[in-house]
Amino acid sequence: MGKKRKVTVITGFLGSGKTTLLTHLLKGPSLKNTAVLVNEFGKVGLDHHLLRRIDERTLLLGGGCLCCSVREDLVNALRELLDNDHRGDIEPLERIVIETSGLADPAPILFTVLTDSVLQHHLxxxxxxxxxxxxNGQFHLDRQNESVKQVAAADKIIITKTDMASENEVELLASRLLTINPSAEIIKSIHGNIDNHQLFAPNEKVKSTPLISLVESNSFQGKHAPAARSISLTFDQPLDWSAFGLWLSMLLHARGEEILRVKGMIDVGEDGPVMLNGVQHIIHPPEHLDEWSDEDKRSHIVFIMRSIDPEQILSSLHAFQNILGSRASIREPVEVL
Amino acid sequence: MCVLCNGSVLQVHWTDRKTKNLSQSTMQKAGETQRSRMRERHIRIRQSNKILSVYGLKLSDWTGSKYILTDKKGRTEIVQDLGVLWTIVEKLLGTPIDPLDPKLMNELLPESTRIGEEDKWEKNEK
Incomplete structure (x- = not known):
């Protein structure tokens, strides 16, 4: 069996420039073996041979919360694409881009792809x-919960329409986005003008750049009521994987809806780290890397949450310290732009 | 699908994906990781019991593929993986559990640093 096909989710609040970004992407040659699933054919003429439309139909699993719901429409669309691919009706697929509607929560999409009995083996x-x-970004973040959720789930954030706002405004927005989600990479663009390679390159930020700490996150409280708060932690010793899994699965079971994001590199005492990435209840299959990219070989984990005090996470980790075999501490504060 | 116990495993829980490339490769040599797998199961059971003992529950291995959760009244439940463990714990307890619960955190701390231990002694003396 060949390599799994990559799924990229493009989301963003209503009118934030998703379609513009997509239109620009489709013009480039790099999307040759890519299928695109869009939510609605807008007025903007999207033209691509592998463009499909999906209606957002959500199937809520019994007893599940909203993030653990299956997008039935998506399952059908993706299975059909896979069928065509296997039959050889279309060019071999390498990537599938899914554009969501402006009010969509990205979590159910991830849940669908990662848990469907067929899709999880191919995508x-x-x-x-x-x-x-x-x-309008600041305004959306203040008023719309969906917007905060989207930012928390992001691996990359594209600030669009930067030509229409002052430089100062853009910087303010960028630092606010980093406060909500310190693990995201931020790219600024005009008219969806973005280098495709940069867009699809993996975000390696957790390991390369220093993250903002709790101190920084709290400094925003005066200005905005914090819809989401983040904490980044480091551990002094290698973490015991099964103990950490025990703690995190317990935390996600109890507070999954309030934990918007977990992301980090974990030292489990092997040659390379384990990449951990989770949105709400959903944890991506952890990826094992062969080696560390730099000298700093400590575990780093970022938690983004709402209505939980970051201090609670820290004291819970301290209480579980005996089992985990490593002590957590907050990363030293780093100046933000 | 497990051919021995006829149980169909649709989803490998993320906590069981410690071994590298387990999900990517379709080829698996028989017994290749068996020894370390059993060892890790026992470590996990011991760790789980440290937490579960606070609630009066006990986890034990069952046929090397599943776990059995028992409470002090002798009620038992089969546990597939950590994904459902906490749901079943709540079912047996009848109350929700939370790792951020100060009571639980206090119980897990080493005895010397526990808060409220001295108060207990004082009350007993009176």
Whole structure:
């Protein structure tokens, strides 16, 4: 069996420039072996030979919360694409881009791809790209919970319409986005003008750049009521994988809806780290890397949550310290732009 | 699908994906990771019991593929993986569990650093 096909999710609030970004992407030659699933054919003429439309139909599993729901429409569309691919009706697929509607929560999409009995063996979620409008972004973050959720789930955030806002505004927005989601990579763009390679390159931020700490996150409280808060932690010793899994699965079981995002590199005492990536209840299959990319070989984990005090996470980890075999501490504060 | 116990395993829980490339490769040599797998199961059971003992529950191995959760009244439940463990714990307890619960956190701390231990002694003396 060949390699799994990559799934990229593009989301963003209403009118934040998803379609513009997509239109620009489709013009480039790099999307040759890519299928695109869009939510609605807008007025903008999207032209691509593998363009499909999906209606957002959500199937809520019995007893599940909203993030653990299956997008039935998506399952059908993706299975059909796979069918065509296997039969050789279309060019071999390498990537599938899913554009969501502006109010969609990305979590059910990830849940669908990662748990469907067929899809999980053929597809892997590559990354979640979120567009944020430079002009109205702040307003959306204040008023719309969906917008905060989208930002928290992002691997990459594209700030669009940067030509229409002042430089100062853009910087303010960028630092606010980083406060909500310190693990995301931020790219600024005008008219969806973005290098395709940069867009689809993996985000390696958790390991390369220092993250903002709790201190930074709290400094925003005066200005906005914090819809989401983040904490980034480091551990002094290698973590015991099965103990950490025990703790995290317990935390996600009890507080999954409030934990918007978990992302990190974990030292489990092997040659390379384990990449951990989770949105709400859904944890991506952990990826094992062969080696560390730099000298700093400590485990780093970022938690993004709402209505939980970051201090609680830390004291819970301290209480479980005996089992985990490693002590957690907050990463030293780092200056943000 | 497990051919021995006829149980169909549709989903490998993320906590069981420690071994590298388990999900990517379709080829598996028989018994290749068996020894370390059993060892890790026992470590996990011991760790789980540290937490579960606070609630008066006990986890044990069952046929090397599943777990059995028992409470002190002798009620038992079969547990497939960590994904359902906590749901079943709540079912047996009848109350929700939470790792951020200060009571639980206090119980897990080493005895010397526990809060409220001294108060207990004082009350007993009176």
């Amino acid at each position: 892997t979620v590559d990354q979640v790209i979120v567009t944020v409008d430079a002009v």
